[in-house]
Amino acid sequence: MALVHNRFEDQSIRMSEATAGDFFALLKPRVMSLVVFTAFVGMVAAPETINPFLAVVAILAIAIGAGASGALNMWYDADIDAVMARTVNRPVPSGRVRPGEALTFGLVLSVLSVMTLGVLINWLSAALLAFTIFFYAVVYTMWLKRWTPQNIVIGGAAGALPPMIGWAAVSGSVSFESFVLFLITFLWTPPHFWALALFKSQDYERAGIPMMPNVAGEASTRRQIFAYSLLLAPVGVAPWLLGYTTIGYGVVSLALGAGFVWYAWKVLRMPDSDRVMKPAKALFGYSLLYLFVIFAAYLADSVIERVFALGGA
Amino acid sequence: MSDNGLVTLTDKQKKARRSRNIAIGLALAALVIIFYLATIAKFGPAILDRSL
Numbered sequence: 342m343a344l345v346h347n348r349f350e351d352q353s354i355r356m357s358e359a360t361a362g363d364f365f366a367l368l369k370p371r372v373m374s375l376v377v378f379t380a381f382v383g384m385v386a387a388p389e390t391i392n393p394f395l396a397v398v399a400i401l402a403i404a405i406g407a408g409a410s411g412a413l414n415m416w417y418d419a420d421i422d423a424v425m426a427r428t429v430n431r432p433v434p435s436g437r438v439r440p441g442e443a444l445t446f447g448l449v450l451s452v453l454s455v456m457t458l459g460v461l462i463n464w465l466s467a468a469l470l471a472f473t474i475f476f477y478a479v480v481y482t483m484w485l486k487r488w489t490p491q492n493i494v495i496g497g498a499a500g501a502l503p504p505m506i507g508w509a510a511v512s513g514s515v516s517f518e519s520f521v522l523f524l525i526t527f528l529w530t531p532p533h534f535w536a537l538a539l540f541k542s543q544d545y546e547r548a549g550i551p552m553m554p555n556v557a558g559e560a561s562t563r564r565q566i567f568a569y570s571l572l573l574a575p576v577g578v579a580p581w582l583l584g585y586t587t588i589g590y591g592v593v594s595l596a597l598g599a600g601f602v603w604y605a606w607k608v609l610r611m612p613d614s615d616r617v618m619k620p621a622k623a624l625f626g627y628s629l630l631y632l633f634v635i636f637a638a639y640l641a642d643s644v645i646e647r648v649f650a651l652g653g654a
Numbered sequence: 655m656s657d658n659g660l661v662t663l664t665d666k667q668k669k670a671r672r673s674r675n676i677a678i679g680l681a682l683a684a685l686v687i688i689f690y691l692a693t694i695a696k697f698g699p700a701i702l703d704r705s706l
Contacts, residue, residue: 356667361677392695398688461692 359442363432367415367443368408368450375632376407376503382636383507383522386585386643391462391511399462399510403503406454406470410499412447413478416440418486421548427541447478458510466510473502487549490556497530498523504636518585521576522639528573529632532566532605536625539563539608540618563609566624570605574598577635586642593638597631604628 380403384396391399415422415433423434432438438446451474459467481496489495501523508519538545538552539562545552553562577598581591604627607620663671694701 356661356663357674358666358670360670360673362673364674364677394691394695398692401688457688461689461696 357439357442359432359438363437364442364446366432367412367438367446368405369411369415370408372411372500373404373408376500377404378633379522379526379636380404380503380507380510382640382643383504383519384511385640385647386504386518386522387508387511389512395462396511399458399466399507402454402458402462403466403470403506403510405450406458406474407503409447409450409454410474410477412443412450413474414482416443416447417478417482419443421487421550424548425541425544427544451478462510463513465513465515466506469502469506469509469515473499473506476502488551490551490553492551493534494531497527497534500530501526518580518583521579521583521585522636524576524579525573525635526632528569528576529628532569532573532601533625533628533632535562535566536608536621536628539621540625559613563611567602567605567609570602574602577601577631580639586639587646589645590638590642594635597635597638600627601631 377400381400384391384399415431418428419431419433419440422428422431428434433440433443451471455467455471455474458470477496477499481492481499485492485496504522504526505515505519508522509515535553538554539559542552542554542559546555553565557565575598577594578591580586581588581594604620604624608624611618611620
């Protein structure tokens with residue numbers, strides 16, 4: 342038996358059939374769209390202004406950076422993605438993209454996005470983007486995800502950082518206001534993912550991922566979802582309470598927060614025998630709506646405030 | 655692999671390679687345009703007005 346395998350023997354197998362679309366799928370476009378939206382809100386809410394073209398470049402760099410961390414996640418998680426119904430068709434587990442290709446793609450885009458943001462915008466936002474990529478790809482994906490049921494609680498920081506990056510890209514600094522935007526997404530992440538984990542617990546069980554329902558049980562998860570919803574609702578209203586927004590945002594965020602607590606309450610009251618888990622599915626759907634609308638309300642408030650400020654000037 | 659020892663791509667592989675090449679070409683072109691315009695946006699038109 343040859344000690345060294347001639348890797349040129351299987352040339353026909355080594356030729357890639359991955360299309361540009363497969364590589365685009367590695368960027369997790371749906372997650373990327375959320376990142377783009379929240380980063381844009383952070384940029385508009387920041388007290389300074391930026392050249393519109395540079396703003397587009399900043400958004401693009403943040404989106405590519407987020408996508409790069411998604412590609413690195415898909416490279417590392419290919420083994421567990423292959424056993425979960427939700428992820429089995431991703432480019433790496435389905436065999437369309439080779440793990441090495443995904444890794445290289447992720448690394449190249451990471452460096453490119455961080456350097457572009459640093460050179461063309463500022464180095465604080467670039468450092469925050471680099472930290473976000475590192476936190477998601479290394480701290481969350483390689484360490485927390487397979488180790489602790491608090492994986493998405495701590496790992497949620499990566500998904501919550503884009504508004505701060507957007508803020509830093511425009512103002513060159515971070516503020517408590519941008520931290521509140523971070524906190525909204527950070528506290529939203531556990532109830533959002535645990536609602537999903539409740540009705541997908543068999544998938545996570547098969548993949549051996551220690552999600553909260555698989556480790557602490559469904560009853561404990563339902564209690565924790567409710568507890569986080571009680572934390573999230575007031576934090577969602579905090580920008581108005583702290584004087585950062587008008588009462589318009591306050592009313593919208595209050596209604597959204599009340600809705601979140603209501604849906605979480607229904608999850609809390611869900612009987613153990615309920616295998617359809619409609620309340621958990623409803624909360625999952627509502628949580629997506631919540632995050633979109635609360636950031637849209639913040640955006641609208643910031644834009645209106647600027648228009649009035651211009652009118653008064 | 656063909657008789658002459660060279661790799662023969664299947665139609666699917668050729669199509670995929672073409673798709674990747676076009677995407678890389680477009681991305682590189684976009685980068686050139688972005689850095690050109692961003693330089694002007696960042697430093698202003700004065701960057702073109704320099705003594706030789």
